[in-house]
Amino acid sequence: MTTLLSLSGVRTSYGNIEALHGVDLEVREGEIVTLIGANGAGKSTLLMTVCGNPPVAHGQILFAGRDITRMPTHAIVRLGISQAPEGRRIFPRMTVMENLLMGAVAAPPGAKAPKPNDSAASCEGTPSGVTPAPGLSSGRPAPPAGNGDGAAADLERAFRLFPLLEERREQSGGTLSGGEQQMLAIARALMSRPRLLLLDEPSLGLAPLLVRQIFDAIARLNRDEGTAILLVEQHAHQALRLAHRGYVMANGRIVLSGGGSELLANPEVRAAYLEGGVGVRPAGEGAS
Amino acid sequence: MAGARGGSRNDPAPDGTGALFREAGLAGLLVFGLAAALVGVRVQDGAASAIAPLAFRFDDAFTAAAAAALGRLGVALLRAGLAAPVLAGGTAVAFAVALAQVFFPAHPLLLALLFDTAMPNWLVALFAGFLALAAGWRLRHAPLAIVSETAAREAAMDRIGAEVQRWARYAGPLIFLLALALPLMPFADRRLVDVAILVVTYIMLGWGLNVVVGLAGLLDLGYVAFYAIGAYAYALLAKYVGLSFWLCLPFAGIMAAFAGLLLGFPVLRLRGDYLAIVTLGFGEMIRIILLNWYQFTGGPNGVSGVPRPSFFGLPFTESPPEGGHSFHTFVGLFWPLSISPTAKFS
Amino acid sequence: MIGAFISIITFLLLGLFGITWAPFAILVALLATMALTPLYGWALERLAYRPLRHSPRLAALITAIGMSIFLQNYVQLVQGARIKPLQSLVTGGIEIMQRGDFVVTLGYMQILIVVLTVVLMAAFTLLIQRTALGRAQRACEQDLKMAALVGVDVDRTIAATFVMGAALASVAGLIFLLYYGVVDFFIGFNAGIKAFTAAVLGGIGSLPGAMLGGLLIGLIEAFWSAYFSVEYKDVAAFTVLVMVLIFRPTGLLGKPDIEKV
Numbered sequence: 001m002t003t004l005l006s007l008s009g010v011r012t013s014y015g016n017i018e019a020l021h022g023v024d025l026e027v028r029e030g031e032i033v034t035l036i037g038a039n040g041a042g043k044s045t046l047l048m049t050v051c052g053n054p055p056v057a058h059g060q061i062l063f064a065g066r067d068i069t070r071m072p073t074h075a076i077v078r079l080g081i082s083q084a085p086e087g088r089r090i091f092p093r094m095t096v097m098e099n100l101l102m103g104a105v106a107a108p109p110g111a112k113a114p115k116p117n118d119s120a121a122s123c124e125g126t127p128s129g130v131t132p133a134p135g136l137s138s139g140r141p142a143p144p145a146g147n148g149d150g151a152a153a154d155l156e157r158a159f160r161l162f163p164l165l166e167e168r169r170e171q172s173g174g175t176l177s178g179g180e181q182q183m184l185a186i187a188r189a190l191m192s193r194p195r196l197l198l199l200d201e202p203s204l205g206l207a208p209l210l211v212r213q214i215f216d217a218i219a220r221l222n223r224d225e226g227t228a229i230l231l232v233e234q235h236a237h238q239a240l241r242l243a244h245r246g247y248v249m250a251n252g253r254i255v256l257s258g259g260g261s262e263l264l265a266n267p268e269v270r271a272a273y274l275e276g277g278v279g280v281r282p283a284g285e286g287a288s
Numbered sequence: 289m290a291g292a293r294g295g296s297r298n299d300p301a302p303d304g305t306g307a308l309f310r311e312a313g314l315a316g317l318l319v320f321g322l323a324a325a326l327v328g329v330r331v332q333d334g335a336a337s338a339i340a341p342l343a344f345r346f347d348d349a350f351t352a353a354a355a356a357a358l359g360r361l362g363v364a365l366l367r368a369g370l371a372a373p374v375l376a377g378g379t380a381v382a383f384a385v386a387l388a389q390v391f392f393p394a395h396p397l398l399l400a401l402l403f404d405t406a407m408p409n410w411l412v413a414l415f416a417g418f419l420a421l422a423a424g425w426r427l428r429h430a431p432l433a434i435v436s437e438t439a440a441r442e443a444a445m446d447r448i449g450a451e452v453q454r455w456a457r458y459a460g461p462l463i464f465l466l467a468l469a470l471p472l473m474p475f476a477d478r479r480l481v482d483v484a485i486l487v488v489t490y491i492m493l494g495w496g497l498n499v500v501v502g503l504a505g506l507l508d509l510g511y512v513a514f515y516a517i518g519a520y521a522y523a524l525l526a527k528y529v530g531l532s533f534w535l536c537l538p539f540a541g542i543m544a545a546f547a548g549l550l551l552g553f554p555v556l557r558l559r560g561d562y563l564a565i566v567t568l569g570f571g572e573m574i575r576i577i578l579l580n581w582y583q584f585t586g587g588p589n590g591v592s593g594v595p596r597p598s599f600f601g602l603p604f605t606e607s608p609p610e611g612g613h614s615f616h617t618f619v620g621l622f623w624p625l626s627i628s629p630t631a632k633f634s
Numbered sequence: 635m636i637g638a639f640i641s642i643i644t645f646l647l648l649g650l651f652g653i654t655w656a657p658f659a660i661l662v663a664l665l666a667t668m669a670l671t672p673l674y675g676w677a678l679e680r681l682a683y684r685p686l687r688h689s690p691r692l693a694a695l696i697t698a699i700g701m702s703i704f705l706q707n708y709v710q711l712v713q714g715a716r717i718k719p720l721q722s723l724v725t726g727g728i729e730i731m732q733r734g735d736f737v738v739t740l741g742y743m744q745i746l747i748v749v750l751t752v753v754l755m756a757a758f759t760l761l762i763q764r765t766a767l768g769r770a771q772r773a774c775e776q777d778l779k780m781a782a783l784v785g786v787d788v789d790r791t792i793a794a795t796f797v798m799g800a801a802l803a804s805v806a807g808l809i810f811l812l813y814y815g816v817v818d819f820f821i822g823f824n825a826g827i828k829a830f831t832a833a834v835l836g837g838i839g840s841l842p843g844a845m846l847g848g849l850l851i852g853l854i855e856a857f858w859s860a861y862f863s864v865e866y867k868d869v870a871a872f873t874v875l876v877m878v879l880i881f882r883p884t885g886l887l888g889k890p891d892i893e894k895v
Contacts, residue, residue, distance in 0.1 A: 077783060098769055103784050
């Protein structure tokens with residue numbers, strides 16, 4: 001698998017306080033990478049840094065072979081990196097529909113290529129070992145439906161992924177519940193047909209059932225459309241099960257990395273993030 | 289001349305030359321668009337409008353555009369690290385404009401090429417000189433290995449600020465002594481002292497504003513209203529009630545404070561922008577009332593004949609009253625000779 | 635103010651060429667002022683506002699006041715401080731009713747102003763509510779950082795907003811010139827304060843609110859002038875503003891802020 005995103009020696013600071021002290025990280029095509037770590041370890045900063053805000057102080061970020069280190073946020077996003085950031089950040093005085101349309105701002109213009117029907121999408125199985133859909137690894141995923149213009153097809157896909165949003169489409173974003181907002185944030189991030197999706201704690205503050213739905217959606221997205229995902233999670237157990245690979249962050253540095261199951265088995269990780277940590281679920285209950 | 293000026297900077301840039309020139313050209317176009325109507329055409333008024341309603345000064349609009357384009361080019365070159373041509377060009381332009389302005393201010397060719405009035409020409413020369421200086425600095429010092437231009441600028445500003453604060457500690461008392469000594473200096477004529485008194489007044493205004501905006505964090509745009517209230521309180525009390533300056537001093541303060549209380553209570557619930565606009569409105573209200581309440585405040589004519597302050601019956605006047613002393617004759621201060629005997633401080 | 639000056643310059647230029655046919659002259663002036671004034675809006679944004687994008691909001695407010703003073707002095711410098719008169723282009727009107735000596739007429743000028751206002755209002759409402767640019771503008775207003783994260787070019791969107799605002803203001807200047815027949819460099823100040831007052835009164839961020847606020851301010855001033863005194867009409871308007879802010883800080887039609895969850 002080719003490298004999609006790579007960070008090397010990335011340092012960032014807020015004012016005079018350095019938040020990332022030289023981070024190396026890599027996300028390959030079609031991969032789910034989970035980033036875990038304690039609060040304040042710099043996970044959200046890392047995701048925001050990829051999008052150019054705060055700017056990189058030292059180091060380099062490459063996306064699909066291009067140097068995006070100094071690019072402005074909107075240009076980075078238009079290359080195919082999409083983020084559902086910390087705190088969801090739904091536009092509160094816009095309808096669900098308008099929020100989704102805002103997500104489509106960065107969609108590649110005129111991309112109407114047909115795509116294999118994904119009616120076979122189902123909810124079983126974890127994606128570990130699943131290779132991305134063939135033919136998608138070199139370009140941005142095409143819209144799921146062959147007809148209609150790009151945005152309409154993307155909307156359709158968003159509503160299929162989160163049917164609840166369709167019922168709420170004229171409701172204003174600020175009045176949605178937390179779970180609905182989270183779905184909207186993910187759906188909005190998907191509207192631009194990203195090659196890489198950055199998700200910052202999608203399960204934060206959600207009921208277990210909703211958490212499961214969200215994780216299902218993430219897995220499905222990765223499996224069916226080959227979207228690479230960089231996931232920051234407090235539900236470390238679940239997230240690592242989902243992931244192909246994982247990184248552990250502490251104090252602005254990557255302290256551990258490895259395959260998802262490898263990290264799950266690592267005694268240090270178990271001690272620090274899994275046992276007695278947030279969101280531990282009984283062993284044996286899978287992510288889906 | 290514009291072409292010649294540009295010529296000195298036409299050294300080939302390693303890359304992005306086109307982009308640099310496009311940037312400069314766009315700046316020039318923009319400024320021409322800005323200047324074409326408002327600078328290029330002047331609506332005549334008064335007697336001149338009977339002859340022709342409009343006067344044309346398109347040459348100035350072109351000059352503005354050329355200056356903007358060149359300046360932008362200089363800045364862009366500097367940003368691209370090409371300091372040498374900027375140094376040469378900036379120096380050349382600065383000297384050329386300054387010399388032309390000094391020696392041939394009315395030469396028709398220069399009138400056509402430069403602005404018709406001196407001030408903008410000096411600004412152009414100043415900016416060109418500044419660019420040249422910046423380029424020279426850049427040539428001598430390698431660009432700092434700081435992340436971004438903004439960070440570098442902020443760091444430099446922090447340094448300058450720290451330096452200023454360090455000096456302020458020593459300069460403050462010194463300036464205070466100078467201020468005390470100023471009226472006694474031989475060169476202190478009335479105008480200078482007037483200006484100095486105005487400065488002190490502004491310093492007091494600044495202190496007050498600092499309490500409200502700086503310490504309390506409330507942006508009060510109507511602050512000067514209290515300035516007016518204090519002034520009118522003294523003027524009216526002294527003139528109509530006949531109270532002395534020393535009695536009026538606390539009174540004026542109390543009245544302004546009372547006005548502040550009246551405004552403050554209802555308004556303190558408001559946040560940032562709203563507070564600003566309400567206080568701005570309050571300031572306007574006070575102004576309008578003072579201007580229109582003719583019987584009481586004298587309207588736009590103001591209050592005249594306000595009694596001057598005195599010190600235990602000793603007036604602060606230049607010539608002592610018949611058979612008495614004025615303050616300065618009593619304490620033995622003598623005004624320097626440069627003040628004409630009839631001048632009185634207002 | 636700048637819009638009004640560009641308009642009067644256009645009218646006088648057209649007059650030099652002998653073109654005084656009102657509809658054509660007004661159309662040309664409208665186009666000229668809507669083309670040139672936004673350049674000032676754009677330049678202002680670029681020079682004075684963009685560097686302060688991440689500063690506290692009060693910094694931007696103070697800059698706004700500073701820039702308005704700067705522009706006033708600039709116009710005063712290049713155009714002179716005296717009032718510039720323009721002979722009225724549109725005269726006459728429709729007589730609506732008459733009783734005795736008392737005639738109510740509706741001037742063609744008044745009709746023109748109302749029509750122009752309504753058309754522009756409709757156009758800009760559509761632009762804000764229905765187009766991608768309008769959505770991007772609202773997104774920037776609600777969450778600047780997130781707007782950038784979905785790929786909105788924040789700088790360009792804000793510049794576009796300044797351009798639009800300047801275009802609208804320039805039309806207001808043209809209308810002022812047409813109706814009152816005079817301009818000077820100071821017409822903007824009072825108008826600016828009144829506009830802000832109207833917007834706050836109606837509720838910031840609400841278009842109908844701004845219209846209602848403007849209507850109320852206008853009516854208050856008119857009635858106050860008629861029944862009490864002309865001199866204190868501004869005092870009355872500001873008093874109402876203070877009252878509204880104290881009892882309903884979000885304005886008449888403003889919605890309370892929805893805090894982010």
